[in-house]
Amino acid sequence: MKRAPWKTAALGLALAIGMAGEAAAATPPPTQGGVGEVLRYVGDPSSATGAALASGPCDVNDDGYDDVVVGAWFWDKAPNNNIGATYVVFGGPDVSSASLADPASAGAVRIDGPADPSAFTGFSVACAGDVDGDGFDDIAISHYTDQRTYVVFGDAEFSGATLDALGDRGFSVVGGPDSGNVGYSIAPVGDIDDDGLADFAVAEVAADTRDRSNNGRVWVIAGRDDISDVDLLAPQPGEVLLTVDGALDQERLGSIASVGDVNGDDVDDFLMGSYTSTPWGAEVSVPGAAYVVFGGTTGEVDAAALGDDGFAILGPTRQRDRLGISVAGIGDLNDDGLADLLVGADGVTNAATGPRNGGAAVVFGSESTDTVFTDPTAASGQSVFTCAEEVADPGTCTAPARRGYWIDGEVERDSAGYSVAGIGDVDGDEIPDLALGAYGYDLVTEEGTASGAGATYVVFGDPSATVVSLAGLPEADGYRIDGTAAGDRFGRQVAQLGDVDGNGATDLAVGADLAARPDGQQGELTLALMGQLTTSVAIAAPTRAITGGEVVLSAAVAKPAGDQTALATGTVAFVHAGATVPGCDVVPVIDGVATCTTTFxxxxxxxxxxxxxxxxxxxxxxxxAALEVALPSTADQAWTKAAYEDFLDRAPTTAELDATAARLGLGTSRRVVADELASSEEWIAVSIRRFYQDTLDRDPDTSGLAYWVGQVRSGRRTLESVAAQLYSSSEYYRNAGGTDEAWVTDLYRKVLHRAPDAGGLQYWIGQVASRGRASVASRIYASPESRRDRVTALYEALLGRGPDPSGLAYWSERVATTGDLELAVRLVDSGEYIRRAGIRFP
Known part of the structure; x- marks a missing residue:
């Protein structure tokens, strides 16, 4: 069937090749459900990255940002082909597109499969939740060819690993050589046994149970803080919470999803799909089925006889819809307090039974255990329903009771619904929304057709719908995201994530497992950041301004995540002390910066x-940012402000400023005022705090500060001796490294601002041994080199320049007897300092 070019989303523009310029018209903004930014992670050559995705929130390192788990089951590691790999892409405020060939540069880690050719690990992956109860989410990785599933524990320093050398970082769930593909699919199921640990399910799709062939079995494994393997052939008590066996031969019970509380009993339930199921008899080919099992159920459960333990959802009788190929929880779409479900049905076109476009069934939660039927073409108008009477054919139901609705794919062979996900409320109407992958979609543009590029549909939830068609989906009902190139299979997997970039919205992941970038089967992970992207503002403005003078205010606006959405629009409003700044209330952002000039x-x-x-x-x-707007300062006021800031690390109060300026105006010399500041108890305390920060990298405790201030005030110690005492203290010694060599080296760095020469280092180490640390600290602090450094530092701090040679020579000698304080007072009393104060405090 020929399809016409279709208006696509802005994400399609980012992904598709040669999209028509008008194609973005149908794109909603992020505030109405659209995508804020597209990130693309390209896989290694021939790795099929994106063939598996973990759905749901997942924070393996507990940093507050959700992470992305993606499987690459064809990944090679010489000399072994197809051992498979799993990547964890860490969330964060600055996530960006990258190549997974270098995981570290992509903000990711890789977990390699074992050294076993064709191991195909990562065929299925899951975020299992906090299985071991340590506060970190854990991940599960399939190795179904070895009848094994690995659980890898999360950690604050989560790093890469090799699965055959996992050690104490996790455990395995293992079957036997005759098991039927243990781990073919895996999923979290919540806390089924209510013990505070996350439980998870492992599918054995080819299991033969209850005298059935390939009916499949799902094992629900209890959360555990243990690294010993769980042996499914001989499980220990409490390791397996329950098993669910497929209802029919060849059903291959397998796809699994945690769905929340479907029946309102406050216990998590889970959903399983069997897309090859034939509930209408072998002559009705693969309609498919799905099963809900209620939480709290234990023991061995038969999907053919759920009774009060759950209910079945059966595919249409028209054949080949393959309901159950994918399953997902979607939240409470119809606002009845019960969790609802999404069951994919990718469909297979057949000459005898006709075309199948694929799609999905939305099934509302209920306390009822009645079988749910699906029929997209039902004469009754109900496409998802229950029937009060027992019927062999749902088409004969006389009073169908609505239990949801059908979503019909756009065109046959699209495989819409091969993957499905609930994605939360992206359009802001308080109704959960949905995503359907259609990996077979052929992208048609004015330049031609990209066969098998694939697509993903975002469908807004509609509690009143009966059938929703993806063909010509109205803008108010959703939009389509297109793949880039022929053969990508974009939408092979879709997954709801947690909040990867920290903007408050859950995000969407899409896998394109055969994308060539440029090599075949590299695969690609697309991360669609939903919602408005987080921004930040940095102010560039003076901390002080005077009335009547022009002031330039500037604000740089940044967007940490991604690189596609430009900061080319928007405005900045400046407000000072609660009042709008004149002329700066609507300043346009140009190249990420908003600048205006004003006069206060x-x-x-x-x-x-x-x-x-x-x-x-x-x-x-x-x-x-703090901004003081003041009347123009007099010379005395400017000097007072500068002196208070330089000596006391603070601005003078209004009373202090007025009183000091008045004294200066009446003839008190600046040197007298400087001497008073420099001998005050406050200045001593400020100096001691500086010493503590420089030596011990901390503030003094209250008693320690009071002690040292008292020592200096009484004249029993000088500030220089206090500094030497701190430098020689046991605390400083431990912080420096705890050896004489490390202590001397750090003392050089702190006091002389350089590394010690070899001779000096050995000399002072010897002096520590013979005369003690206090003597060494005092002598290094009093050395000519130290004095020169301190004189230079005072000149730079108070005059904004280094000393002239004669001044350096003079004061380097003089401070040996008078101390640094005399130089500080002299500099503050200088005409140069006065002029500079006028510039600092106009």
Whole structure:
């Protein structure tokens, strides 16, 4: 069937080749369900990256950002082909597109399969939740060719690993040589036994149980803080919570999803799919089926006789819909307090039974255990329903009771519904929304057809729907995301994630397992960041301004995540001390910066706040910085402000400023005022705090500060001796490394601002041994080199320049007897300092 070019989403523009310029018209903004930013992670050659995705929130390192788990089951590691790999892409505020060939540069780690050719690990992956109860989410990785599933524990320093050398980082769930593909699919199922540990399910799709052939079995494994293997042939008590056996021969019970509380009993339930199931008899080919098992169920469960333990969802009688190829929980779509379900049905076109477009069934939660029927073409108009009377053919039901609705694919062979996901409420209407992967979709543009490029549909939840068609999906009902190139199979997997970039919205992952970038079967992970992207504002402005003078205010707006969404729009509003800054209320952002010039007319102190307005794609944000607007300072006021800041690390109060300026105006010399500041108890305390920070990298405790201030005030110690005492203290010695060599080396770095020469190092180590650390610290601090450094530092701090040679020579000798303080007072009393104060505090 020929399809016409279709208007696609902005994400399609980012992914597709040669999209028509008009194609973006149907794209909703992120505030209405659209995509904020597209990130692409290209796989290694021939790795099929994106063939498996973990669905749901997953924070393996507990850093507050959800992570992405993606399987690459064809990955090679010489000399072994197809051992498979699993990548964990860490979430964070600055996530960006990258190549997974270098995991570290991509912000990811890789977990390699064992050294076993054709191991195909990563065929299925899952975030299992916190299985061992340590506060970190754990991941599960399939190795079904060896009848094994690995659980890898999360950790604050989560790193790469090799599965055959996992050690104490996890455990395995193992079958036997005759098992039927243990681990073919895996999924979290919540806390089934309510013990505070996350439980998970492992499918053995080719299991033969209950005298059935290939009916499949799902094992539900209890969470555990243990690294011993779980042996499914001889499990220990409590290791297996329950098993669920497929209802029919060749059913291959397998796809699994945690779905929340479907029946309202406050216990998590789970959903399983069997896309090859033939519930209408062998002559009705693969309609498929799915089964809900209620939480709290234990023991050996037969899907053919669920009774009060759950209910079945049966595929249409028209044949080959393959309901159950994928399953997902979607939240409470119809707002009845019960969790609802999404069951994929990718469909197979057949000459005898006709075309199948694929699709999915939305099934509402219920306390009822009645079988749920699906019939997209039902004459009754109900496409997902239950029937009060027992019927052999749902088409004969006389009073169908609505239990959901059908989503019908766009065109045959698209395989819509091969993967499905609930993606939360992306359009802001408080109704959960859905995603359906259609990996067979042929992208048609004005330039031609990209066969098998694939697509993913975002479908907004609609509690009143009966059948939703993806063909010509109205803009109000959703949109389509297109693959890039022929053969990509974009949408082979879709998964709801947690909040990867920290903007408050859950995100969407899409796998394109055969994407060539440029090599065949590299595969690609696409991460669609939903919602408005987080922004930040950085203010560039003076901390002080005077009334009547022009002031330039600037705010840089940044967007940490991705690199596609430009900061070319939006405005910034500046507010100072609660009042709008004149002429700076709507400043356009140009190349990420908003700049304006203003003149303040009245003095005021308070925060300068710059607020970015945001756009449809970018969230608003703001920043604040202190700004004092004052009347122009007199020379005496400027000097007073500078002296207080330099000596006491603070601005003078209004009373202090007025009193000091008045004294200077009446003839008190600046040197007298400087001497008073430099001998005050406050200045001594400030100096001691500086010493503590320089030596011990911490503030002094209250008693220690009081002690040292008292020692200096009484004249029993000088500040220089206090510094030497701290440098020689046991705490400083331990922090420096705990050896004489490390201590001397660090003392050189702190006091002389350089590394010691070999001779000096050995000399002072000997002096420590013979005379002690206090003597060495005092002598190094009092050395000519130290004095020169301190004189230079004072000149630079107070005059903004280094000393001239004669001044350096003079004061380097003089401070040996008078101390550094005399130089500080002299510099503050100088005409040069006065002029500089006028510039600092106009």
């Amino acid at each position: 007319t009245d003095p005021a102190s308070g925060d300068l706040v710059a607020t970015y307005s945001g756009t449809d794609a970018l969230a608003s944000s703001s920043a604040a």
